[in-house]
Amino acid sequence: MRQDHLISAANLSRESIEAVLDRAAAIDADPAAYRQRHAGAVLALCFFEPSTRTKMSFDTAMKRLGGTTVDMGTVESSSVKKGETLADTVRVVEGYADAIVLRHPSEGAAKMASEFVDVPLVNAGDGAGQHPSQTLLDLYTIRERAGLDDLSVGIMGDLKYGRTVHSLAHALTNFDVRQHFISPESLRLPRNVRFDLHEAGAHVREHTDLEAVLPELDVLYVTRIQRERFPDENEYRAVAGQYRIDEETLEAARDDLSVMHPLPRVDEIAPEVDETEYATYFEQAHNGIPVRMALLDGLLARAKEGSR
């Protein structure tokens, strides 16, 4: 089994993160220099769950490196519908492509798939597990705005099922960051993530109210509270309103607070915030291109070296 996969942010070191972010900054500064860098290379997009942004982002990143993509299409139109296992799917696809991007509804799917292929595999989201490439672009955005040390980062919303949250929390343990987790009691971080943060010696606090911690935050990372996770609609309504950000909420925030969101949002950030200096989420989404270009560039270059 090769080691050049990106499966979990828990496996990322500070050095490996900074290497990708530095490369992304270089791409951002001179994208033309990377235009033919991977001409002829093919990236397979295997999305077993609907995705617009992540898929388009990887598609664009690969094409801006001079490569092309092949897309397995929707699950309904693929061999999965005929009962093919994920293990078989990726073993077939590795014969078509130089790297694979995988999104799958089951936790651990990317880890398992990586054991069956020799081409680099990137986890683009596995159930409620991990979404490490999102984390790299989140970190890039935070670094651009505020640096990555001596920070207070608030992470708010659905912390239980939010894979972007799990990955970000793991990655932030590499830096001097105070992490504040804000959620309803029923959507607290899962036990395994809290275990890892404790093991890493991370500075962590959990809250149910944003007000208590908002004034000290450099970054507020908001995620959608997912209505479908609540067995009772009334229970959802009771908490959802407490976690909505608008201009009035932000009166208590520092002037240089960055409000981030992996998108899509529903109503957890009011549109009026878009026009303020706080709003960082569209910039964050745009950063997905140079960061994913940097990630793919590194993986493909190392794979090429390894095959020589």
Add this chain to the structure above:
Amino acid sequence: MSDHELRVSKIRNGTVIDHVTAGQALNVLAILGIDGSEGEGVSIGMNVPSDRLGRKDVVKVEDRELSQSEVEVLSLIAPEASINIIRDYDVVEKSRVDRPETVTGLLSCPNRNCITNDDEPIASKFTVVADGVRCAYCGEIVRDDIAAHLDVQT
């Protein structure tokens, strides 16, 4: 002579698993795949007094010696257990169980959304952590009642 020896007779050949966590004897048999249907002699002492554990279970299996993988899994549900190999009524080998680094194919992941519970060609794999086990695929941690997740029939 201790209490449990008064209650359960000596065996000629086989294994005595002593100092099993009280209440885990039936799970020990499940791990070993022993249900009596093969005609093997099995004796169980449950909740017998123990100086070391307060209460313990004891399992004696005739004509059966344990494999290393069986001992490793036993260690997860009975970390204080000792294994005594008996030949011709004598203890010829006595050892404590050691916690393994990983256990493969013996536990099922309690996270129903874990890929190991899909119909994929892989065995479950758990790494052993300080006070439990952790799924190597989804990261789920199991601390309490590991025996409930044994991938064997009880």
